[in-house]
Amino acid sequence: MIRADDIVIAPPAHDEPFDPRRFFDPQTPVELEIGCGKGGFLLDRARAHPQIGFVGIEWANKYFKYAADRMARWNLRNVRLMRADARHVVLNSLVDDCLGALHVYHPDPWPKKRHHKRRLFQRDFVEAAVTALHGGGLWRVQTDHEEYFQVIRDLLDQHPLLRQVPFDSDESAAPNTNFEIKYVRDGRTIYRFAVQKHP
Ligand SMILES: C[S@@+](CC[C@H](N)C(=O)[O-])C[C@H]1O[C@@H](n2cnc3c(N)ncnc32)[C@H](O)[C@@H]1O
Secondary structure, three states: OOOHHHHEEOOOHHHOOEOHHHHOOOOOOEEEEEOOOOOHHHHHHHHHOOOOEEEEEEOOHHHHHHHHHHHHHOOOOOEEEEEOOHHHHHHHOEOOOOEEEEEEEOOOOOOOHHHHHHOOOOHHHHHHHHHHEEEEEEEEEEEOOHHHHHHHHHHHHOOOOEEEEOOOOOOOOOOOOHHHHHHHHOOOOOEEEEEEEOO
16 A cells, blocks of 8 residues: 555755656656646546556645545555646756646636736746657646636647647546536536647
8 A cells, every 4th residue: 555655756956857757667658737736637547547657746735635645545656746836846847858748727817917927827837848748748728717728828829849639639538627527517618728749
């Protein structure tokens, strides 16, 4: 049996390089989820794909601990969780060409204009994330916030190495995250967008 402590990984110290592949067997493809919250999506996907390694980064300690306990209860050996500001990790530490896929579901929209600078999706973040994806890697994003969605779509659309692909190009069409479930119940529109890095 594994414990939550086996799931938890430390954030990179002093902006040292972070290669998420080091936690898994060589050749294991690795996927990253940013803002994994209570870990609903990671849990489903890691159970369905034991041959893939998953890393989740979550800032809120309460959700982070909840998710780590949850992964341990399911004895998931292919998941690691880091408590950190994912924007900082991606910009300063994530190494090139290390990710097979990147998942960002319901990133905080920071709707007030004066708070837009706190948003995850900004040009520098997109550039760093694309560098971390390997050729052919997939990036899926979902939000319930229309204005933020336009911003995200424009940023991804304009990147020369990305091309739009169907969101449901693999079997787990809807990520089924905690926020998605809540918002669908409330009747909100969910906006989805997926891109692939040029091989
Ligand atoms: C709206 S919730 C969505 C959670 C989950 N993805 C879902 O769909 O149910 C946004 C999550 O992202 C986390 N978050 C926001 N900014 C973050 C950052 N810079 N680094 C890591 N986590 C972040 C928040 O703590 C929160 O758990």
